[in-house]
Amino acid sequence: MLDYIFFNASLSGKFKDHLTKVGIEFKCEDDEGFGSIQGEIVSIADDTNDSILGELQDLYDELQDELEALLEQTDDALMMNAAGMQVTLKDGSMCTLRVSPDVVTRILTVLEFDELQAFVENIARSVENPDDGHFCHNINKD
Numbered sequence: 001m002l003d004y005i006f007f008n009a010s011l012s013g014k015f016k017d018h019l020t021k022v023g024i025e026f027k028c029e030d031d032e033g034f035g036s037i038q039g040e041i042v043s044i045a046d047d048t049n050d051s052i053l054g055e056l057q058d059l060y061d062e063l064q065d066e067l068e069a070l071l072e073q074t075d076d077a078l079m080m081n082a083a084g085m086q087v088t089l090k091d092g093s094m095c096t097l098r099v100s101p102d103v104v105t106r107i108l109t110v111l112e113f114d115e116l117q118a119f120v121e122n123i124a125r126s127v128e129n130p131d132d133g134h135f136c137h138n139i140n141k142d
Helices: 011-022 050-074 101-107 113-128
Strands: 002-006 026-034 036-044 083-088 094-099
Touching: 002 011, 002 050, 002 094, 011 050, 011 113, 083 113, 094 101, 094 113
Parallel strands: none
Antiparallel strands: 002 036, 026 036, 083 094
């Protein structure tokens, strides 16, 4: 399943309305993993057509921009601060890693986002395929 998280019911409704209009089945669940912030996760099948996924990502990005504008108007931005990164696991499924926004902000002062993404993906690969061998060795001889 591919997950989209929303922190605003109106914006979530717009996304679900679009999914319904284009005939994409979805599931919804509340996510309490963000502490005091209640999020809603909208999930769709991960075998959805790539062009449709592109359109959905564009819509999701627009809705996130709307959320940002809403938060700036209401001064709630500091109360709704969450960060996450998606990685593809070896079985092909996507996983969202929740990360402290402060940590991500600090890391991005020295790394580009794609470098951070590559680092997180490397950690995920290492967790899925642990190597208990010696840390220092010549990888060209293995």
